[in-house]
Amino acid sequence: xxxxxxxxxxxxxxxxxxxxxxxxxxxxxxxxxxxxxxxxxxxxxxxxxxxxxxxxxxxxxxxxxxxxxxxxxxxxxxxxxxxxxxxxxxxxxxxxxxxxxxxxxxxxxxxxxxxxxxxxxxxxxxxxxxxxxxxxxxxxxxxxxxxxxxxxxxxxxxxxxxxxxxxxxxxxxxxxxxxxxxxxxxxxxxxxxxxxxxxxxxxxxxxxxxxxxxxxxxxxxxxxxxxxxxxxxx
Amino acid sequence: xxxxxxxxxxxxxxxxxxxxxxxxxxxxxxxxxxxxxxxxxxxxxxxxxxxxxxxxxxxxxxxxxxxxxxxxxxxxxxxxxxxxxxxxxxxxxxxxxxxxxxxxxxxxxxxxxxxxxxxxxxxxxxxxxxxxxxxxxxxxxxxxxxxxxxxxxxxxxxxxxxxxxxxxxxxxxxxxxxxxxxxxxxxxxxxxxxxxxxxxxxxxxxxxxxxxxxxxxxxxxxxxxxxxxxxxxx
DNA sequence: GTATATTTTTTACCAACGGTAGGGCGTCGG
DNA sequence: CCGACGCCCTACCGTTGGTAAAAAATATAC
Numbered sequence: 001x002x003x004x005x006x007x008x009x010x011x012x013x014x015x016x017x018x019x020x021x022x023x024x025x026x027x028x029x030x031x032x033x034x035x036x037x038x039x040x041x042x043x044x045x046x047x048x049x050x051x052x053x054x055x056x057x058x059x060x061x062x063x064x065x066x067x068x069x070x071x072x073x074x075x076x077x078x079x080x081x082x083x084x085x086x087x088x089x090x091x092x093x094x095x096x097x098x099x100x101x102x103x104x105x106x107x108x109x110x111x112x113x114x115x116x117x118x119x120x121x122x123x124x125x126x127x128x129x130x131x132x133x134x135x136x137x138x139x140x141x142x143x144x145x146x147x148x149x150x151x152x153x154x155x156x157x158x159x160x161x162x163x164x165x166x167x168x169x170x171x172x173x174x175x176x177x178x179x180x181x182x183x184x185x186x187x188x189x190x191x192x193x194x195x196x197x198x199x200x201x202x203x204x205x206x207x208x209x210x211x212x213x214x215x216x217x218x219x220x221x222x223x224x225x226x227x228x229x230x231x232x233x234x
Numbered sequence: 235x236x237x238x239x240x241x242x243x244x245x246x247x248x249x250x251x252x253x254x255x256x257x258x259x260x261x262x263x264x265x266x267x268x269x270x271x272x273x274x275x276x277x278x279x280x281x282x283x284x285x286x287x288x289x290x291x292x293x294x295x296x297x298x299x300x301x302x303x304x305x306x307x308x309x310x311x312x313x314x315x316x317x318x319x320x321x322x323x324x325x326x327x328x329x330x331x332x333x334x335x336x337x338x339x340x341x342x343x344x345x346x347x348x349x350x351x352x353x354x355x356x357x358x359x360x361x362x363x364x365x366x367x368x369x370x371x372x373x374x375x376x377x378x379x380x381x382x383x384x385x386x387x388x389x390x391x392x393x394x395x396x397x398x399x400x401x402x403x404x405x406x407x408x409x410x411x412x413x414x415x416x417x418x419x420x421x422x423x424x425x426x427x428x429x430x431x432x433x434x435x436x437x438x439x440x441x442x443x444x445x446x447x448x449x450x451x452x453x454x455x456x457x458x459x460x461x462x463x464x465x466x467x468x
Numbered sequence: 469g470t471a472t473a474t475t476t477t478t479t480a481c482c483a484a485c486g487g488t489a490g491g492g493c494g495t496c497g498g
Numbered sequence: 499c500c501g502a503c504g505c506c507c508t509a510c511c512g513t514t515g516g517t518a519a520a521a522a523a524t525a526t527a528c
């Protein structure tokens with residue numbers, strides 16, 4: 001009896017694996033095709049053809065094109081979350097001697113996510129784009145907004161804590177966090193669009209570096225403060 | 235004979251006016267509908283219905299949906315060009331006492347364009363978006379890229395001249411210009427997407443102000459330089 | 469004033485898209 | 499061996515951007 005049970009269990013397990021495998025295949029194909037052809041020109045038939053499956057099969061696993069598209073975000077989103085979490089832990093344990101070090105790490109973390117998964121990052125931007133948001137199903141949009149809000153709260157927590165530790169100049173965290181995010185995304189997007197979607201712009205790295213230096217110079221309490229408020233250490 | 239000629243001429247003139255009028259009507263309707271429904275959900279039939287004309291009539295004046303869409307950019311693009319040109323002239327005549335003043339004016343100019351025509355600005359972002367660019371006809375895309383390049387060259391000219399005048403810290407103009415643009419567009423886009431496309435985010439203004447202060451603090455030669463080079467005032 | 473040429477607008481249509489209904493097929497449980 | 503279940507495919511729908519060709523409106527010539 002235990003034998004029969006475990007047999008059934010094994011079968012269920014295999015099915016689950018097959019299912020996951022199929023989902024992964026679909027996601028892989030979708031990502032490849034999106035990278036090649038863009039959101040619009042990538043059709044569900046293309047994806048189906050690539051996975052050697054018919055269109056309705058895909059609709060078995062994803063309830064719409066938007067949903068499939070949104071699912072491509074998961075890995076990058078998770079990576080971002082983890083990276084920020086690592087930074088937050090490091091910060092909380094007093095691991096950052098200067099605000100510059102913290103900001104450098106933050107930029108590096110974001111850049112790392114982009115580097116390991118540029119396509120996902122582009123999708124992320126696409127979702128963030130207001131003009132595009134109108135395209136999405138309402139529930140897909142809600143899900144995205146919810147996730148974005150979490151990441152932003154995480155960022156604000158980090159900045160807040162850094163200010164408490166005297167690493168960053170005291171200021172309203174909300175716009176500050178927005179500025180950092182907007183700057184990073186804006187630069188990536190700009191250089192990306194210059195490259196025409198294919199080759200990476202040779203200006204990506206220097207521009208990102210300048211952006212980082214700029215933020216550090218203007219906000220790190222250990223550097224030069226943004227206003228006339230003098231820092232009180234030495 | 236001159237009479238007959240001028241008659242023909244008058245008729246041609248009237249036709250030209252009617253044609254322009256019709257184009258304006260179409261553009262107006264398209265902009266309204268884009269604002270209401272977004273790029274995807276705004277169909278050519280909708281536009282035609284709004285202008286009380288049939289669909290092929292629109293295709294007489296615009297060769298594709300992308301083209302119609304692109305034409306919505308013209309006013310904002312022109313306004314941006316003019317604003318930057320004004321700034322450049324003022325700069326060339328030595329009208330800016332400090333780099334801060336120049337940068338402030340630049341941000342204000344960009345914000346002014348956004349303020350008078352937020353929809354057009356959104357379209358601009360849409361075009362700049364790499365994921366979206368893949369959607370466009372190749373020639374429409376080329377036209378856009380060409381125009382964007384002009385604006386960027388203008389920006390670099392301004393920054394270069396400002397450095398020559400000692401208003402801004404010497405640095406590579408290319409990434410600097412990119413950073414300013416990316417920061418502005420990024421903030422608008424971010425706050426826009428938070429507002430859900432409708433109401434303006436209450437964080438738009440403070441975030442833009444912070445962004446401006448940040449850039450000024452980090453780059454204005456009359457303020458605090460970005461590196462350890464001490465300023466020699468006071 | 470009427471017939472002809474030209475331009476403009478429309479009706480009717482196409483291929484392609486995202487998405488769905490309903491039946492066929494293989495697999496699991498008894 | 500049989501019925502139930504779940505997965506998958508063929509065939510289809512409504513809608514979209516875009517077009518061909520007729521039709522209508524207008525200008526020109528006599």
